[in-house]
Amino acid sequence: MSAAALAALPLQTHHRLRKLIACGDPVDVFRAIAAGQRVTGGIDERVWHAWRNVAGLDEVMARRCGEHGISVVCSRDDEYPTSIVHDREAPAVLFYRGDLSALRRRRVGIIGTRTASLSGCNFARTLGRDLALNDVAVVSGLARGIDVHAHRGVCDVGTGAAVAVVACGLDVVYPPEHELEWDDVARRGVLLTEAPPGTAPETHRFPLRNRILAALSEVLVVVESRARGGSMITVREAMKRDVTVMAVPGSPHAPVSDGTNALLKDGCEPVTDVDDVLVALGLSSGSSRRGADMREAPTPAERGVLAACTTRAVTVDEIVMTIGIPVFEAGVLLGRLELKGWVQQVNGWWEALT
């Protein structure tokens, strides 16, 4: 637990942590620091001052990790994931729940905005599901919006493997409503962070998290992103590392697709279904498996309504106007389609599910 204690030192950064881990066995390094020794150069006097009274931190960390089932791995260990061991900015210490072997699978990152559109979320979910069906692990940040929907897609498949990189300590669930998904990832794969237990989701930690996410992905798919935002940071980190970045095309009118459309213009490969991603991974697309459509077929009357809301989200009024049926009937048919899983509604806007 000395590695954990080194990560949890006050004023710690990933640069300093890498220097400390490079000095030698974490146990010795921590003992030396606790004894007041300056084990390496290039660290501020102010920081050494802050590290004077850290004795016992290793025991605190051991207890916290134990309580929440958190394991620790440092870059000197054999178990440290080989996929990022050569990364120049790799975190020297990783905290994780679950099984690191998930990182030995083929990995595709699915990222996107937190304020995603309905169709964006649905696409993420379908892609997550289809990747899981083809034995590819899905890497995401478990944030609201695209991230969590991609993960839910993985969960739709019994055998899907998931990798999530989060920004805060593993005992601090953020966003709080995703608690179930956190446990789920730990069960199906691995939940990773470089932040020691108890770390709050501070703003500056998210871009740092994004670099790990980018480093762990072999292919990074951006489903929806505004022109600026966390997803674009991940994209930059991925490009630095020569990770293939792919983007899902969106309407030029939709602000949530500004970022992805810009990526496509810059030459990123488009993704419209799972085959595109499999080809980028060098897997054969011919034998790809897709989720079978288990939905009950719509009746002819329902098909008319379904067609009216296929291209974009529409209101009941628009459906009534375009196909000329009474409001009463439109409500009834939309309800039936919703129950069968063909359409979805948010705040009065109806959209067909692909």
Added chain:
Amino acid sequence: MYAAVSSSTLHGVFGAPITVEVHIGHGLPGFSIVGQPDEACRESRDRVRAALLCSGHEWPNRRITVNLSGDGEKKGGATADLAIAVGVLIAEGKIEQGAVDHLAFVGELGLDGSLRATSGIAPLSYSARAESVVVPMVSVHEARIAVGDRAIGVSTLRQVCAVLAGGEPWPDTGIAPHRVLADVPPDMADVMGQENAKFAMEVAAAGFHHVLMVGPPGAGKSMLAHRMPGILPRLGTAESFETSMVRSAAGLPAVNPPSLVPPFRAPHHTSTTVSVVGGGSPVRPGEISLAHNGVLFLDEMGEFAPSLLDALRQPLEEGEVRVARARGCVTLPARFLLIGASNPCPCANEMVTSCTCTPQMRHRYLRRFSGPLLDRFDIRINLARPALSGMVTAEPGEPSAAIADRVSAARSRAVERQGAPNAMIAPHLLERHAPLTQAARDVIEARLTRGDLTARGYHRVRRVARTIADLRGDHAVVEQEHVESAIAMRAELTGR
């Protein structure tokens, strides 16, 4: 020496008869009023004295005691002024006691002896225990709503004396009905598009269901709400009487003959709780009582004080407001149809996709509606701005009159069946009044399993489905499509 004159006093929206006793006796000159008068009532002393002097009477420089005997409650307001002045004149011997035995007097006096209008003339005259009620001439049409030709209008105290002491006839009060409000509510045909919302309004009007409209500014939320009275069934005699009583008690201009259009009240979101719910001292009816038998429209519902919205829950449940005081409880009628309107989020952008709010902002905005209040809305609909192109080419919508006909037919079916609109069916009576077909049951079952419906939502859907069935003809049993249509009117407020 002694006189007794009938009058009445106002408690909330109901009058209570009182007897004004006046005694003039020996002792130190003085004038006191006993019998729990409130502040305004105690000021009667000065008004009555000035009014008598201005009307050509001497002020008796003896000990004058006035007792307001009634139901033991506090007597409020200046409505007993006239009765006190008449009482003093009788006790002085200027008027015979016998001349007032069949009369009650209600009205405030000015210092010059003229009679002024006060609020509550209708309920006051209604409750007075006498053959005829003497009221200020300006309010006589208001009194006539309650007591018809038994109301006598007079303009001054001098006139009253001339009749009671001089044997002159009562002044002619005229018979022309008095009307101050236009009786034509705005028409639904003015609303372009919004067919879904109009249908929801029709269902709400038929079943007296409360409606919540969520939509961006410019979607036509308040336009639709203002047109609700035009599609609601006309008020019956008893209902319009109640409404007139409340208007009178609140001091609003009277309409005689009473309007049969249900009232529409739209308090601003900065209104205080007391002005909306009722209260104060003396207790005055608030906006929700003025909306009795009609529509209460809360625009920008999220902007109202949370305590105010919570205070609406009890009246919504019980159809009346109870204002509790140390000395007892005043009950005000408040059976209204609540229409709430709100933006979907603080940025109020039209489409889900162009919204710039973070999920937290939206969540915080919608959290202002407390769950228990949201539960009262049987119908919740989302509105979008109508397409501009549609506004130019669209034919005018269906007129209110046509919708009102269907609404009335549906409402009579409901009243015939259970004696009340469908929104008031108690949960345990749903099985009797709104039985479901097996297919309808299956749909509800599926929705419950999916988590689309909660237990409370389940009852709401069944009531609304009952109304839809009533609107669509004579259905003894609620069918599948009625339930499906009712479910379509339950938009969730999501913070997604």
